[in-house]
Amino acid sequence: MDARNKPRLVVIGNGMAGARAVEEILARGGAEQFTITVFGDEPYGNYNRILLSNVLAGSDDTSEIYLNPLDWYADNGIDLRAGVRAVRLDRFARIVHADDGTALRYDRLIIATGSRSFFPPIEGMWADDKTLLRGVFGFRSLDDCLSMIDESATRTRAVVVGGGLLGLEAARGLQQRGLTVDVVHSPATLMNAQLDDPAGAILRRSVEDLGITVHTGTATTGVRGADGCVTGVTFADGTGVDCDMLVVAAGIRPNVGLARGAGLTVQRAIVVDDHMRTIDDDRVYAVGECAEHRGQVYGLVAPLWEQAVVLADHLTGANPAARYHGSRTATKLKVAGVDVAAMGLKAPERPDDEFVQFSEPRLGIYKTIVIRDDKLVGATLLGDVRKVAFLMQAFDRGLPLPPERVSLLFDLGTPPVEVGAAELSDDAQVCNCNGVSKATLVACVQGGQQSVSGVMAATRAGKGCGSCKSLVTQIVEWAAGGAVADDPAGTWYVPGVPYPKPELMRLIRELELHSVSSVFAALVPDGREDAHSKMGLASLLHMMWGDEFVDEPDARFINDRVHANIQRDGTFSVVPQIQGGVTTADQLRRIADVAERYDVPMIKLTGGQRIDLLGIRKEDLPAVWADLGMPSGYAYGKSFRTVKTCVGSEFCRYGLGDSTALGIALEQRFQGIPGPAKMKLAVTGCPRNCAEALCKDLGVVAIEGGRWEIYVGGAAGAHIRKGDLLATVGTPAEVITLAGRFLQYYRENANWLERTYAWVPRTGIDTIRAVVVDDRDGLAAGLDAAMQKSVDAYREPWTDARQDDSDRYRTALPLIALPRVPVR
Ligand SMILES: Cc1cc2nc3c(=O)[nH]c(=O)nc-3n(C[C@H](O)[C@H](O)[C@H](O)COP(=O)(O)OP(=O)(O)OC[C@H]3O[C@@H](n4cnc5c(N)ncnc54)[C@H](O)[C@@H]3O)c2cc1C
Numbered sequence: 001m002d003a004r005n006k007p008r009l010v011v012i013g014n015g016m017a018g019a020r021a022v023e024e025i026l027a028r029g030g031a032e033q034f035t036i037t038v039f040g041d042e043p044y045g046n047y048n049r050i051l052l053s054n055v056l057a058g059s060d061d062t063s064e065i066y067l068n069p070l071d072w073y074a075d076n077g078i079d080l081r082a083g084v085r086a087v088r089l090d091r092f093a094r095i096v097h098a099d100d101g102t103a104l105r106y107d108r109l110i111i112a113t114g115s116r117s118f119f120p121p122i123e124g125m126w127a128d129d130k131t132l133l134r135g136v137f138g139f140r141s142l143d144d145c146l147s148m149i150d151e152s153a154t155r156t157r158a159v160v161v162g163g164g165l166l167g168l169e170a171a172r173g174l175q176q177r178g179l180t181v182d183v184v185h186s187p188a189t190l191m192n193a194q195l196d197d198p199a200g201a202i203l204r205r206s207v208e209d210l211g212i213t214v215h216t217g218t219a220t221t222g223v224r225g226a227d228g229c230v231t232g233v234t235f236a237d238g239t240g241v242d243c244d245m246l247v248v249a250a251g252i253r254p255n256v257g258l259a260r261g262a263g264l265t266v267q268r269a270i271v272v273d274d275h276m277r278t279i280d281d282d283r284v285y286a287v288g289e290c291a292e293h294r295g296q297v298y299g300l301v302a303p304l305w306e307q308a309v310v311l312a313d314h315l316t317g318a319n320p321a322a323r324y325h326g327s328r329t330a331t332k333l334k335v336a337g338v339d340v341a342a343m344g345l346k347a348p349e350r351p352d353d354e355f356v357q358f359s360e361p362r363l364g365i366y367k368t369i370v371i372r373d374d375k376l377v378g379a380t381l382l383g384d385v386r387k388v389a390f391l392m393q394a395f396d397r398g399l400p401l402p403p404e405r406v407s408l409l410f411d412l413g414t415p416p417v418e419v420g421a422a423e424l425s426d427d428a429q430v431c432n433c434n435g436v437s438k439a440t441l442v443a444c445v446q447g448g449q450q451s452v453s454g455v456m457a458a459t460r461a462g463k464g465c466g467s468c469k470s471l472v473t474q475i476v477e478w479a480a481g482g483a484v485a486d487d488p489a490g491t492w493y494v495p496g497v498p499y500p501k502p503e504l505m506r507l508i509r510e511l512e513l514h515s516v517s518s519v520f521a522a523l524v525p526d527g528r529e530d531a532h533s534k535m536g537l538a539s540l541l542h543m544m545w546g547d548e549f550v551d552e553p554d555a556r557f558i559n560d561r562v563h564a565n566i567q568r569d570g571t572f573s574v575v576p577q578i579q580g581g582v583t584t585a586d587q588l589r590r591i592a593d594v595a596e597r598y599d600v601p602m603i604k605l606t607g608g609q610r611i612d613l614l615g616i617r618k619e620d621l622p623a624v625w626a627d628l629g630m631p632s633g634y635a636y637g638k639s640f641r642t643v644k645t646c647v648g649s650e651f652c653r654y655g656l657g658d659s660t661a662l663g664i665a666l667e668q669r670f671q672g673i674p675g676p677a678k679m680k681l682a683v684t685g686c687p688r689n690c691a692e693a694l695c696k697d698l699g700v701v702a703i704e705g706g707r708w709e710i711y712v713g714g715a716a717g718a719h720i721r722k723g724d725l726l727a728t729v730g731t732p733a734e735v736i737t738l739a740g741r742f743l744q745y746y747r748e749n750a751n752w753l754e755r756t757y758a759w760v761p762r763t764g765i766d767t768i769r770a771v772v773v774d775d776r777d778g779l780a781a782g783l784d785a786a787m788q789k790s791v792d793a794y795r796e797p798w799t800d801a802r803q804d805d806s807d808r809y810r811t812a813l814p815l816i817a818l819p820r821v822p823v824r
């Protein structure tokens with residue numbers, strides 16, 4: 001049909017519901033039927049709003065959250081007016097007026113304006129009629145999120161008003177950005193919409209364990225400010241809390257002004273029928289959070305996927321009989337370290353409802369299910385959400401339940417997973433966050449995508465709250481008949497750059513890429529930066545280029561940025577270098593002085609024969625290092641860590657070699673060199689092995705005849721492995737040469753985060769010995785030279801940091817008593 005003759009479909013709102021409705025319409029041939037225009041007042045394409053919590057917490061990059069980027073609209077012939085707000089709707093003339101002065105006639109209209117943050121009437125919160133006091137935020141849009149991230153860079157103490165899902169996610173996000181956070185919630189129970197009182201009490205403890213202060217049953221009545229900036233909040237009982245940032249997460253309100261102004265029926269939101277059509281006007285539909293269906297207004301994404309399907313079926317005529325009957329909703333809290341999933345009823349309502357309850361408060365575990373007429377009508381999981389995928393399906397699809405109800409909560413006799421995947425009906429929604437059905441997953445596998453990560457990338461399943469990942473894996477395995485393909489990405493060094501390590505290193509060398517951003521720009525097809533790949537790339541580039549590596553702070557983990565080890569309460573631990581575990585009275589005196597001066601709550605001897613000063617505030621770090629005047633002990637990085645030594649022949653009557661001197665020599669040479677993972681070494685003076693050299697990444701044992709055995713690939717952490725004998729040599733100098741060559745070979749060939757205990761058996765000790773000791777492949781000279789380059793490039797990070805006048809060490813830490821560090 002000629003575009004001029006096609007009826008015009010106008011969509012107001014380019015959020016999750018509006019864009020999904022357009023996708024569903026296109027899937028039904030809507031591009032042939034309609035000329036489509038979308039107004040979206042956010043200046044972006046459509047993004048996954050639920051991932052804003054991850055962006056705030058720093059676990060997702062903004063570039064990773066787009067569902068429909070701007071070029072998607074152009075590619076599909078859609079006229080997107082991004083950054084343009086519809087301001088008036090004239091239903092009689094069928095015209096939408098926009099704030100850029102344009103007016104557009106429509107034949108069909110979809111209103112998908114979503115919701116906005118609700119700001120309760122709290123005195124002092126607004127600077128004027130339209131502007132919040134500086135430092136006060138709602139948490140709804142990408143702009144809100146980016147402004148919060150900006151503001152948090154210079155703030156130390158946040159209050160979040162609202163202890164629901166959104167408030168807790170905001171609180172954790174800000175805490176992970178280094179702020180002290182208080183959550184203030186007026187009901188007595190956190191997440192009271194989803195949780196009963198016992199569950200709320202356990203959640204409260206888990207949240208407090210993270211170092212977040214919780215005030216429940218506390219109404220915020222006032223906001224204090226000075227010079228136009230927030231300085232604190234006041235509570236109804238007259239008390240209050242100081243803060244320099246305030247996030248209001250006290251609920252949402254549907255955006256219904258346009259509809260109301262146009263005379264559409266609005267109650268709690270725009271009232272729609274079972275076709276998602278407004279009850280006043282057959283040409284106008286509403287979908288998402290701005291729609292009210294049978295008295296229900298939803299504030300979650302799962303319902304809007306179902307609504308968009310029905311709307312598209314009806315609007316395009318693909319299935320004029322399609323009807324929306326309402327949705328069952330489930331929620332999952334996206335706060336790392338606190339697992340909460342809740343669906344349906346939180347308690348029994350009828351006398352014959354079955355209620356199964358398990359509580360182990362000491363471990364933070366609480367689980368309940370409510371069953372009615374042999375169907376799951378409610379479940380709450382706290383602390384252990386392993387059964388969430390099955391429960392969500394049972395709740396959503398009314399699956400048959402096992403007669404032993406307890407097996408719904410624990411792995412005792414729940415239907416085997418294969419049966420679960422096979423039994424699900426094709427239209428069963430597996431990923432609620434992105435609205436992906438079992439049929440879509442199966443079609444993707446049948447379309448040739450046979451790896452789990454490939455299916456997840458192609459369908460977006462599992463990319464939201466993550467609770468469905470195990471079910472997605474089961475369905476892919478089932479659909480592929482067990483022939484799940486090896487993941488091509490499995491061979492890549494880091495997930496965001498499509499090359500295995502040797503090829504990646506060759507390209508980096510050939511193209512002379514010295515920084516992480518230049519690697520993304522040159523080697524990733526669309527140049528997209530992947531947050532999860534940055535650290536691995538920084539380590540590789542540092543290893544390859546030494547002092548020619550261009551360090552970009554945003555490519556480093558917090559520990560590497562501030563050269564200290566972040567603790568669970570946000571303070572840092574500082575470990576000065578004590579080479580080979582040998583110290584002096586002067587060093588001990590300085591450590592003691594610093595511990596007193598900075599009120600260090602705990603001093604601890606480490607397993608690596610060093611002294612750990614725990615509980616240091618970030619802003620004190622430069623002064624602590626200056627006062628210590630000792631080099632860094634590298635207790636934090638993916639790098640060479642330490643050489644543990646025994647007393648050896650100098651003092652021990654059994655000693656066969658001077659293990660202490662050799663340990664110190666090794667530590668002096670390899671201090672701070674970066675690697676794919678941490679590297680722990682030890683030297684021991686005789687086979688009695690007091691320094692436990694056989695379970696180190698590289699361990700050296702003195703034996704009879706003045707000789708030394710070198711073991712590699714040992715471990716004694718979560719994984720236990722005795723090292724393999726690499727070589728027996730005659731002098732400490734040979735030990736140092738072979739140790740350097742081995743470490744360099746490992747650095748060049750291991751995957752990111754692959755410890756030697758995994759890499760050595762994967763590569764084979766015979767191969768390693770052939771390369772490192774016998775120089776079978778003629779690589780030895782190159783390995784030695786590359787290691788020498790790294791050794792020469794070494795700079796003591798604390799000295800550099802002491803001279804750093806950037807705001808990297810700004811005050812940004814919780815000033816709370818350490819909850820987990822006993823002070824004796
Ligand atoms: C931080 C956060 C975390 C969340 N986590 C979860 C979760 O874990 N699970 C879950 O199920 N849900 C979650 N949600 C809720 C979920 O994001 C919403 O349910 C969903 O986005 C609703 O989609 P919608 O299209 O109705 O509204 P929106 O996504 O808000 O889209 C509406 C769009 O319309 C635009 N608009 C409004 N008025 C106009 C106008 N006059 N002209 C032009 N454009 C206009 C708005 O700017 C917006 O872009 C979360 C929400 C937030 C903010």
Ligand code: SF4
Pocket residue numbers: 646647648649652653654655656659684685686687688689690691
């Ligand atoms: S390993 Fe041997 S040399 Fe070292 S302390 Fe123990 S007994 Fe003495």
